[in-house]
Amino acid sequence: MTVKVPHWEQPDFEIAMALSLCGSVIACVKWEARLFLLILLYLLALPPVATTLETSVTVRQDAAQPGIVVLDDLKIQDIIARITGDDVGWVPIKFNDSPCDAPTQCYIVNTYGIYNQVLASSSRVSIYSGPSQGGFDDFAEGFPASGKLGLGGFQLDNFTFIAARFFVRIPKLKLGMKALDTIRVRRNQEIPGLGFLAALWRQGLIEVMGFGMYYDAYNINSSQITLEAVDTEKYDRPIVTYEWSSRNEVGGLLTRRFSSSVGDTVVFSSTNQRTFVVPSEPNIRIPKVYRDYILESINGHLDSDEIPYVDCRAAENTKFSLEFEFDRINITLTAKDLIGRVSKANKTQCRVFVESSEDGRIIYDGISASLYLGIPFLRVAYVWLDYQNSPTSLAKARRRVTTTNFVKVDKGGIISALQKQKVASSEARRLSVLDMAPLLAAIGVCLGIFVFWAISISKKQKRDILPPAGELDRLEQQETAAAHGKSEVSGSQDCVQELQGDYDHPVELYGQPVPTGSGECVPDRHA
Incomplete structure (x- = not known):
């Protein structure tokens, strides 16, 4: 499939592949199989001027189960740079020259390619970019913008971008996958911090993020x-x-x-x-x-x-x-x-x-x-x-x-x-693996029962077995070894339970003893 995608100021294969990947995802999230022709990026007042570059990607849909989108033959390098766990989407630092009315606007447009009249010109957001393909990492600073991301007949409204300075280390275009809270800009300004999957989900294009x-x-x-x-x-x-x-x-x-x-x-x-x-x-x-x-x-x-x-x-x-x-x-x-x-x-x-x-x-x-x-x-x-x-x-x-x-x-x-x-x-x-407190409590109950039982048995043995009278003045305390060769009763160390709050040891052990409500350890019926 040959796809025409917008391309910014200079031909750059890396950007083109990223845009192709973005288009592939959104265009195919509907349940009918369709291919997309064009990606349009609208950013409030000043849309960028774009040329086109032809490139190829492979997109499939499962004929038996409509709605499942499969992206095949993706280059590893592109996946590293694009499919990330970051919060928001990024766009290039500069598009082709666009008209502007005021020096402040011109500076923003020429430097970042975006002018968002809703936010003050001094509003900046510093977001950690994370390591990119080269293994480097850096902080990126830019202006937030809320715009529309359109592909073919589909359109994502109020999609959050960051128009950021980029270096070799920072991908020129990427889409964050997480759905996070809003991003606070200065004191009283907020913009949605929705990731790519969340934007698709909120608009009903996918059912599960x-x-x-x-x-x-x-x-x-x-x-x-x-x-x-x-x-x-x-x-x-x-x-x-x-x-x-x-x-x-x-x-x-x-x-x-x-x-x-x-x-x-x-x-x-x-x-x-x-x-x-x-x-x-x-x-x-x-x-x-x-x-x-x-x-x-x-x-x-x-x-x-x-x-x-x-x-x-x-x-x-x-x-x-x-x-x-x-x-x-x-x-x-x-x-x-x-x-x-x-x-x-x-x-x-x-x-x-x-x-x-x-x-x-x-x-x-x-x-x-x-x-x-x-x-x-x-x-x-x-x-x-x-x-x-x-x-x-x-x-x-x-x-x-x-x-x-x-x-x-x-x-x-x-x-x-x-x-x-x-x-x-x-x-x-x-x-x-939600919370380890209930698990620790269960372990504590089992351990307490065992200690109490061991002390009771020890006292009983001391009462029943007395040394000869002639040796009382030379009595030596000795610990009787357990019958199974350990210092605790066989099986008690396996008294575990899978709980909703299990955090540190989330293991399901079929056939093992589990604690009952009374605190006693009984065999599992499913064994």
């Missing part, structure tokens, strides 16, 4: 994004769902164990790491000490800019593995998954896409974590990010799969959708 992501292997170009749907052919079951209390936490996971090995030798191992999936992050970001271990394992090194590189052939032949253990899912990356060929100093070199998470400049909407899982992880994992119902679903991705089976996710969420399609509920496990 969520999308599935499939990147596939590094050396092929078969990436796929589906709005309102998951492709069950692109992952191995089970798919595990983590439920969060707010959409700001979408992308959160609980890593039970995080380890690295070379052959049969374990390099390091760590447990219970706070983790977030970040679709716009080109690296896997981990604590610096673990990053250094990985570089040492594959004979990597840091250049003068602290960017890790490695000898291509040597690293690819290394028996290295990086493993993430989640609830019922293990995902393993090899050296090839972490290394990409880049051009540097007029020659091809191999960059290691593993960086430190302790860089103070790295901020993801105020979310604090130890592990940030970007593109390398998403090559081997399939994720569903739902900014409406607030869950994050994870499964092990299949590679080089050309078959599809789209399941539309409705308001009931992904688990309900999979169950309706006869995907066993045991393969779509809900792990509640």
Whole structure:
């Protein structure tokens, strides 16, 4: 399909591809299959003058289930720059020259390409852009503007843009996916801070603010994004769902164990790491000490800019593995998954896409974590990010799969959708991670019962078994070993319960003892 898209002052393939991606998403969100011809950007008083540039994208819709939008053959670089977790949309710094009436207006138009007469000319918004494709990050400052984004026969009203200064580090055009609160400008002025998905949802173009992501292997170009749907052919079951209390936490996971090995030798191992999936992050970001271990394992090194590189052939032949253990899912990356060929100093070199998470400049909407899982992880994992119902679903991705089976996710969420399609509920496990206080209380009750029971048994044994009278003056206290070889009753350590407030240990354990209302531990009837 050949698409004509608006193009700004100078021909720029990166902008054109971004606009094509934007057009593909909006044009296809209606239930009938249609292709779009033109994207129109109206910004209140002064619309920009645009030329056109022809480029090609691939858009599909599932004939059996209208409404599911599939974007195929997307270049990884474009996805990194465009599909982000940022709050608002960005537009280029400058369009073609536009007429203006006053010096202040002329300055704004010539510098930012937008003049919004509703907001004062001094209203500025500084928003953190986050890392882009090159791994850099920066703050961007610009003027907010609320305008219309039109594609074909569809139009998004009151869509929020930021006309911002941009550098090589900041994408010239991107669409934020999150739906956040309004942005406050100065004291008494506010503009909607709606992300791209929220704008589509509010106008009734989509039913659920969520999308599935499939990147596939590094050396092929078969990436796929589906709005309102998951492709069950692109992952191995089970798919595990983590439920969060707010959409700001979408992308959160609980890593039970995080380890690295070379052959049969374990390099390091760590447990219970706070983790977030970040679709716009080109690296896997981990604590610096673990990053250094990985570089040492594959004979990597840091250049003068602290960017890790490695000898291509040597690293690819290394028996290295990086493993993430989640609830019922293990995902393993090899050296090839972490290394990409880049051009540097007029020659091809191999960059290691593993960086430190302790860089103070790295901020993801105020979310604090130890592990940030970007593109390398998403090559081997399939994720569903739902900014409406607030869950994050994870499964092990299949590679080089050309078959599809789209399941539309409705308001009931992904688990309900999979169950309706006869995907066993045991393969779509809900792990509640909202609040850990009730879980701690349950554990405390079980522990208290056990301690009370142990003390009672101990006192009873002391009353029933007395030493000979002649040895009373030399009485030595001894602890009798438990029959099962532990210092506690067998099975009591497994007295757990899955609660709505389970946060730190959201594991569903079928057949394990669960506490009753009276505080006693009884076997689960479903065992």
